[in-house]
Amino acid sequence: MRRYLVERFVSAAFVLVGVSFIVFVLSRLVPGDPAQVMLGPLATPGELAALREQFGLDRPIPVQYGRWLSHVAQGDLGRSIMLHRAVLPEIWERFCATAILAAGGMLLAFPLGVLVGIVAAIRPGSGLDRLSRLVATLSISMPAFWFGLLLAIGFSVRLGWLPGTGMYSPVGQGTLGDLLEHLVLPAITLALVPLAVVSRLTRSNMLDALDQDYVRTARAKGASEVRVIARHAFSNTLVALLTVIGLQVGFLLAGAVYVEVVFSWPGIGFMIVNAILTRDYPLVQGSVLLIATSYVAINLATDLLYTCVDPRVRYT
Amino acid sequence: MLGSQSVLIGALIVSVIVAVALLAPVLPLGDPNRTHPGRRLTPPLSPGFLVGSDHLGRDLLSRLVWGTRISLSVGVLATLLAMTAGTTVGLLAAYFGGLVDQVTMRAIDLVMAFPYILLAIALVAALGPGLFNAMLAVAVVNVSFYARGIRGAVLTLRGQDFVEAARAAGATDGRILRQHLLPGIVAPLLVFASMNLGMMLVETAGLSFIGLGAQPPTADWGTMLADGRQFITVATHVAAVPGLAIFLLVLGLNLVGDGLRDALDPRRR
Numbered sequence: 001m002r003r004y005l006v007e008r009f010v011s012a013a014f015v016l017v018g019v020s021f022i023v024f025v026l027s028r029l030v031p032g033d034p035a036q037v038m039l040g041p042l043a044t045p046g047e048l049a050a051l052r053e054q055f056g057l058d059r060p061i062p063v064q065y066g067r068w069l070s071h072v073a074q075g076d077l078g079r080s081i082m083l084h085r086a087v088l089p090e091i092w093e094r095f096c097a098t099a100i101l102a103a104g105g106m107l108l109a110f111p112l113g114v115l116v117g118i119v120a121a122i123r124p125g126s127g128l129d130r131l132s133r134l135v136a137t138l139s140i141s142m143p144a145f146w147f148g149l150l151l152a153i154g155f156s157v158r159l160g161w162l163p164g165t166g167m168y169s170p171v172g173q174g175t176l177g178d179l180l181e182h183l184v185l186p187a188i189t190l191a192l193v194p195l196a197v198v199s200r201l202t203r204s205n206m207l208d209a210l211d212q213d214y215v216r217t218a219r220a221k222g223a224s225e226v227r228v229i230a231r232h233a234f235s236n237t238l239v240a241l242l243t244v245i246g247l248q249v250g251f252l253l254a255g256a257v258y259v260e261v262v263f264s265w266p267g268i269g270f271m272i273v274n275a276i277l278t279r280d281y282p283l284v285q286g287s288v289l290l291i292a293t294s295y296v297a298i299n300l301a302t303d304l305l306y307t308c309v310d311p312r313v314r315y316t
Numbered sequence: 317m318l319g320s321q322s323v324l325i326g327a328l329i330v331s332v333i334v335a336v337a338l339l340a341p342v343l344p345l346g347d348p349n350r351t352h353p354g355r356r357l358t359p360p361l362s363p364g365f366l367v368g369s370d371h372l373g374r375d376l377l378s379r380l381v382w383g384t385r386i387s388l389s390v391g392v393l394a395t396l397l398a399m400t401a402g403t404t405v406g407l408l409a410a411y412f413g414g415l416v417d418q419v420t421m422r423a424i425d426l427v428m429a430f431p432y433i434l435l436a437i438a439l440v441a442a443l444g445p446g447l448f449n450a451m452l453a454v455a456v457v458n459v460s461f462y463a464r465g466i467r468g469a470v471l472t473l474r475g476q477d478f479v480e481a482a483r484a485a486g487a488t489d490g491r492i493l494r495q496h497l498l499p500g501i502v503a504p505l506l507v508f509a510s511m512n513l514g515m516m517l518v519e520t521a522g523l524s525f526i527g528l529g530a531q532p533p534t535a536d537w538g539t540m541l542a543d544g545r546q547f548i549t550v551a552t553h554v555a556a557v558p559g560l561a562i563f564l565l566v567l568g569l570n571l572v573g574d575g576l577r578d579a580l581d582p583r584r585r
Contacts, residue, residue, distance in 0.1 A: 018426040029442035137322075137574075141567035143518045145525050146559030149545060153552045254431030261526050262545065273526045276441040288438045292430050299429075 001307055012300040019292045020072065024065050027285045077286035082278050087286040091268055095290055097167060098267035100179070101259065102252040104187030109194035109252075110245055116195075117202025122229060124207060132199055139196035144255065148189035148262035155185060165264040186263045190256055194248040201244050205237035212236075238309040246302030250295040326571025333565050337384040345378040348535045357551040368553045370543055376557055383535040384561065390451045390536070391517035397455035398516070399509055402462025403501070409463070410470035411493060421467070424460045432457040436519060440528045447520075447536065450529035454519045462508055469504045473497055503580045510573030514566040521562050537562050 035051040036043065043051075052058045056067045071078070077087040120129040156164030163182050168174050209215065210233050218232050219225075257269025264270070268287050275283040336343075352373030360368040367377040409420040427435065439453035473479065474497070482492050523529035524538025525545075532539065537558045544555025 015426065015429045019429050022426065022430070023438070026438050026442045137570060138567065141514065141570050142563050143521065143559060143566070145522060146541060146555075146562060149541070149548060149555050149559065153548050153555070157549050157552070250431045251433075254434040257433065257437065257526065258522055272437060272441075273528070276437070276445070277527060281441075284438070284441050288434060288441075291434055295431055295434075296429055 113198030323575030
C-alpha cells in the first residue's frame with residue numbers, strides 16, 4: 001500500500017507540473033504584446049521595454065516559465081489588470097463560492113443517484129426502473145444552462161418561491177438561511193447530469209454484481225436481501241462508483257460556469273468569463289490554474305480512497 | 317422492443333431537424349436578422365410570428381431554422397475534427413507501441429487532467445471569442461476521448477492473426493494500418509461519434525451562451541438562448557424555444573447513439 005500511495009503522490013506532482021506548463025503556454029498563445037495589454041495603447045516604447053524587463057517578458061520561454069512557476073509556488077499569481085489587485089485573494093474568494101455551489105450539487109446528485117440506481121437494479125424492468133432510465137436519458141440530453149433558465153422562470157419569475165439570482169439577498173444579513181435559499185435552484189441545475197450519470201452507472205454495476213456467483217452463494221446461505229444488496233453487491237460497485245464520482249466532482253467545479261452565469265452566482269466560473277471578455281489574462285490564468293489544481297487534488301483523493309473501499313489495493 | 321422504439325424516435329427527431337436545416341434556404345421564412353422595432357418580444361402564435369419575436373423584433377422561427385444550420389454544422393465539424401485527430405493519435409500510439417505509445421498517452425493524460433469545459437474555455441480565452449475558435453476549442457478537448465477509445469480498440473486488433481499474416485506477407489505498416497486495422501475500428505468509432513456529437517453540440521452552444529462562441533448577429537442557438545436570458549421575466553419564449561431545439565436534437569442523437577452501441581457492442585449481443 002505504501003508503494004501505491006507514493007506512486008499516486010509522485011504521479012499527481014508530475015501532473016501538476018504538466019498542468020502548470022499548459023496554463024503557461026495557453027497564456028502565451030494570446031495574440032498581442034502582454035506589456036502593451038498591461039500598460040495600454042498610450043505606453044511609450046521605453047515604458048514597454050522597462051515593463052518587459054521587469055516581468056522577464058524579454059527572456060526565453062523556458063526562463064519565463066521557471067520564473068512564473070517560482071512565483072506561483074510562493075502564492076504570487078500576479079496582479080489583475082482590471083482590478084489592480086493581487087489575483088490570488090480575488091480568485092480564492094470566488095473559488096469558495098463555487099465550492100459551495102459544487103457541494104450543494106454533490107449532496108443532491110450522489111446520494112440520490114446511488115439510491116435510484118440501487119432501487120432500479122433490484123427491480124429491473126419495473127415502473128421505477130423504466131422511469132429512472134427515461135429521466136436519466138432526458139437529463140443527460142438537457143443543456144444545464146437551459147434547465148437552469150427553466151427553473152428560474154418557473155420557481156423564481158412565475159411562482160416567486162425562490163430567488164433566481166445571486167448568492168445572498170442584497171438587503172439580507174448574509175445568513176445561512178439566505179444562502180441556502182439562493183443555493184436551491186443553482187444546485188438542482190448543477191446536480192442534473194451527475195445524478196443521471198451516477199444512477200445509470202450504479203444500476204449497471206449493481207445488475208452485474210447481482211448476477212455473480214458470490215451473490216447467489218450468499219442467498220443460498222440464507223443472507224437477508226438487505227445484506228446481499230448492501231454487503232455483497234453494492235460494496236463491489238464502490239470502486240467504479242468512486243471513479244465516476246471523482247470525475248463528476250471535477251465536472252461540478254468546472255461545469256458550474258454555466259450555472260453561475262444563469263444565476264449570477266459570484267463564483268470563479270462567472271469571473272473567468274468576465275475576465276476573458278475584458279482581456280484580464282492574469283485573472284484567467286490564475287483561475288484556470290486553481291481549478292485544474294483542485295481537479296488533480298480531487299483525483300488524488302479518489303485514488304487514496306480506493307485503499308479504503310478495495311482491500312486488494314491495500315495489500316499490493 | 318422499447319429499445320428499438322426509442323432508437324426510431326431518436327432517428328425521427330434527428331431526421332426532421334437535419335431536414336429543416338437543409339431546407340432552410342427554400343422554406344418560406346423571412347430574413348433572420350431583419351428587425352421589426354414595433355414588434356419586439358411578440359408572443360408565439362402572433363400574426364406573422366409563429367414562434368414569436370425577440371428583443372429586436374426578429375422572427376424567432378426564422379432565426380431558429382437558420383441557427384439550426386450553424387449549430388449543426390459547427391457540432392458536426394467539431395466532431396469530425398476531433399474524430400480524425402483522435403483516431404490518428406490512438407491508431408499510431410496503439411500500433412507502434414513503446415515510446416510512441418507512452419509519450420502519447422502521457423500527453424493525453426495531461427490534457428485529461430483538466431475538466432474539459434475548463435480547457436475549452438481556456439483555449440477560447442487564448443484564441444479569442446468567436447464561433448470558429450469555440451469549435452476548435454471543443455474539438456481539441458475531445459481529441460483525447462477518441463484517442464483513448466480507438467487506442468483500446470486497436471490494441472485488441474493488433475494481436476489478431478490477420479495482422480500477423482499481413483505482416484508476414486510483407487505488408488508495410490501503412491498498408492496494415494489502412495487496409496486491415498482501420499476497417500476494424502469503424503464500428504467503435506461510430507459508437508464514440510454518436511455518443512459524442514450531442515455533447516459537442518451542447519458544448520459549442522454553451523460557449524456561445526456565455527459569450528465566447530458565436531458573436532451577434534449570428535443566429536446560433538447558444539446566442540439566442542443568451543439573448544433570451546435577459547427577458548425571462550417578460551418573454552420566456554425567447555429563451556425557451558432555442559433551448560428546446562438543443563434539447564430535442566441532443567436527445568435524438570443520444571437515443572440513436574444508445575441504439576448503435578447496443579447493436580455494435582459485442583458484449584451486448
